[in-house]
Amino acid sequence: MKFKGSKFIGIPLLILLSIGLFQGFAQADNRYIPDELKTTVRMQVAYNDEDIFFRYNWDSKHRGWFHDYLVYQDGEWVRYGAPPVGPDKYGLYEDRMTVMIDDGSVKGFDNFGGWLTVHDGLRALDTEVSSASVQEDEHLGENLDRNDVRKFIPQSRKGDQWWEGVWDEALSQEKLDDLLDKGIFVDLWQWRAHRGNPIGTVDDGYVLDYRHGDDGQGAFTNNPWDEETGPKYMFDPDEVGFAALDFEKLKKGEYDMDEIYYLHEDFMIPLDEEQMFEGAAIPRRPLQEPEGSRAVIDGDSTWEDDQYTVEMRRELDTGYIDDKAFEEGKEYTIALGLFKNSSGSRWHYISYPYELRLGADADIEATYIEGDQPDWNQIEEYEIPVIYPGQVTWSWLTSEDHAGYEEVRNNEVSIWDIHENPKDMAKAAVMLEEPARLFRQPFVILAMIIIVGSIILIIAAIREIKELN
Amino acid sequence: MELGFIHSIFFGEDTLMRILHIVGFIIAVGGVASIDFLLLVFHFKPELGKSLAKVFPIFSGQISLGFILLSLTGIPLILSRPWLSENFYFQLKFFFVLAVFLNGIFITYYAGPRFAKLAPKWTERTAEIKRYEMISAVSGVISVTGWWGAVIVSLLVVHGVV
Numbered sequence: 001m002k003f004k005g006s007k008f009i010g011i012p013l014l015i016l017l018s019i020g021l022f023q024g025f026a027q028a029d030n031r032y033i034p035d036e037l038k039t040t041v042r043m044q045v046a047y048n049d050e051d052i053f054f055r056y057n058w059d060s061k062h063r064g065w066f067h068d069y070l071v072y073q074d075g076e077w078v079r080y081g082a083p084p085v086g087p088d089k090y091g092l093y094e095d096r097m098t099v100m101i102d103d104g105s106v107k108g109f110d111n112f113g114g115w116l117t118v119h120d121g122l123r124a125l126d127t128e129v130s131s132a133s134v135q136e137d138e139h140l141g142e143n144l145d146r147n148d149v150r151k152f153i154p155q156s157r158k159g160d161q162w163w164e165g166v167w168d169e170a171l172s173q174e175k176l177d178d179l180l181d182k183g184i185f186v187d188l189w190q191w192r193a194h195r196g197n198p199i200g201t202v203d204d205g206y207v208l209d210y211r212h213g214d215d216g217q218g219a220f221t222n223n224p225w226d227e228e229t230g231p232k233y234m235f236d237p238d239e240v241g242f243a244a245l246d247f248e249k250l251k252k253g254e255y256d257m258d259e260i261y262y263l264h265e266d267f268m269i270p271l272d273e274e275q276m277f278e279g280a281a282i283p284r285r286p287l288q289e290p291e292g293s294r295a296v297i298d299g300d301s302t303w304e305d306d307q308y309t310v311e312m313r314r315e316l317d318t319g320y321i322d323d324k325a326f327e328e329g330k331e332y333t334i335a336l337g338l339f340k341n342s343s344g345s346r347w348h349y350i351s352y353p354y355e356l357r358l359g360a361d362a363d364i365e366a367t368y369i370e371g372d373q374p375d376w377n378q379i380e381e382y383e384i385p386v387i388y389p390g391q392v393t394w395s396w397l398t399s400e401d402h403a404g405y406e407e408v409r410n411n412e413v414s415i416w417d418i419h420e421n422p423k424d425m426a427k428a429a430v431m432l433e434e435p436a437r438l439f440r441q442p443f444v445i446l447a448m449i450i451i452v453g454s455i456i457l458i459i460a461a462i463r464e465i466k467e468l469n
Numbered sequence: 470m471e472l473g474f475i476h477s478i479f480f481g482e483d484t485l486m487r488i489l490h491i492v493g494f495i496i497a498v499g500g501v502a503s504i505d506f507l508l509l510v511f512h513f514k515p516e517l518g519k520s521l522a523k524v525f526p527i528f529s530g531q532i533s534l535g536f537i538l539l540s541l542t543g544i545p546l547i548l549s550r551p552w553l554s555e556n557f558y559f560q561l562k563f564f565f566v567l568a569v570f571l572n573g574i575f576i577t578y579y580a581g582p583r584f585a586k587l588a589p590k591w592t593e594r595t596a597e598i599k600r601y602e603m604i605s606a607v608s609g610v611i612s613v614t615g616w617w618g619a620v621i622v623s624l625l626v627v628h629g630v631v
Contacts, residue, residue, distance in 0.1 A: 431548070443547050443563055447540045450570050454536040457577050461530030464581075
């Protein structure tokens with residue numbers, strides 16, 4: 001046996017290697033990568049002479065209809081359910097189901113879907129631009145009075161090339177208005193489990209130079225508050241039987257979807273401190289009746305047997321310039337976004353782009369129906385894989401750091417051509433987001449162990465060779 | 470994301486890594502094949518046992534060197550294709566790799582030294598030698614199956630057959 005000093009080198013090396021692999025990589029503050037990188041949304045689409053209907057169904061054990069509460073604790077008011085990094089710790093951030101729709105007006109959307117709208121500088125990315133910088137920007141700060149960067153399409157930015165899109169290089173408002181007039185934007189429908197669902201509405205918006213709400217009044221507003229005096233409004237006990245929700249029950253998700261877990265202008269009154277108690281919880285986002293173009297999509301939902309089912313219904317042509325009109329046979333591109341487990345901002349699942357046509361062959365074919373309401377048992381169901389997208393941005397896809405940047409810039413390929421399997425794409429995105437994770441793969445760790453082991457074997461062999469005579 | 474450096478290593482062209490991976494394979498399998506051939510010779514000329522026992526450590530070192538090169542180049546190849554870790558055939562390949570690696574440890578620390586001890590009296594065909602032959606035969610089967618199994622599976626994966 002020639003095994004002498006080599007193990008004293010190898011074993012500590014293995015231990016150090018393991019510590020480095022599992023502990024040595026610091027995580028950024030905004031870093032959360034879900035264990036489940038891919039999930040599935042089952043989707044159906046139907047239409048009649050007046051309306052289009054979407055139905056989505058997905059698995060979720062989480063009761064995600066609670067959102068953003070002000071809680072009375074130890075004599076002061078504390079906010080729970082602010083936009084979280086990953087899932088909200090207490091489950092107090094609403095789930096969402098979103099769909100982006102384009103009719104061919106936005107270059108590149110048919111090939112890359114939502115990736116086209118995500119750029120360096122967006123909120124929650126590692127490259128997030130500071131609020132101060134956004135406020136100083138002539139368009140986002142001064143014109144729109146925003147303090148963050150959200151989705152936009154490259155066509156809304158200056159640049160010599162169609163694919164160029166830098167957050168602080170927006171076109172003039174006049175040119176942006178012209179694009180909107182021409183229908184160059186991505187329609188964005190958002191079913192919100194809290195901020196809309198209780199009153200049967202879907203938030204209608206669009207993506208152009210920013211992620212805008214459509215013209216009109218949205219379904220939710222603010223409940224002004226401060227730590228000492230609390231929120232301005234509470235529940236009207238005469239209407240709903242209580243002045244505040246119970247924080248402990250909220251954390252356990254004990255309010256069902258058909259109960260009152262939201263504040264609404266119809267049953268809110270000024271706060272009466274006398275009626276507050278330890279753990280009293282008041283929603284920070286009261287609901288109101290939406291109006292105008294923002295209110296054109298009806299929503300309905302259920303949560304049964306650990307599955308959400310969401311239906312959306314809208315007129316084929318609303319007549320508003322910030323909505324895409326649907327026509328039979330015409331080609332549309334849609335891309336889904338799913339926010340599960342009380343996650344917000346970028347911690348969602350997205351689909352690849354899919355071709356949609358009404359009554360014509362396509363990736364997703366909307367089925368014509370005669371009546372006012374589809375019989376969903378008769379409508380074809382499509383299984384749409386949705387994946388965690390990491391921090392892959394359009395800026396990166398078109399940069400020289402990306403191996404396929406030339407094809408992307410030339411709009412010659414689609415995401416389907418490059419990454420045929422969405423789950424593989426998710427894995428690649430995760431590896432890009434957190435390179436350290438690359439080294440934590442079991443096979444990489446095994447390979448490293450083999451390297452160390454082989455070094456030990458070589459040392460043993462050398463010792464034997466040295467002793468040859 | 471400041472990934473330029475990592476990206477250039479792991480996501481850029483990996484031709485060099487592939488070539489070095491194959492070089493590692495040639496070095497390692499060259500050593501294995503040499504040992505196998507010498508063992509064949511030994512079968513017909515057992516009197517060469519003492520000499521062979523002296524050269525086997527050299528081939529062991531060569532195999533380990535090949536293993537290191539295979540692993541060093543294999544890591545970036547895996548890193549650039551993280552999804553491979555869920556591929557059954559890739560897992561099968563790694564099973565073969567692990568088998569030959571563990572077999573290598575067995576040979577280095579048990580079979581090799583034992584052979585050096587038994588080789589001079591090999592013609593006596595003692596019970597100890599016969600038992601050793603049985604154990605070595607199992608080790609040999611693992612070696613041949615493992616190395617060539619890994620190669621065949623790799624080729625099938627690379628060429629999209631499986």
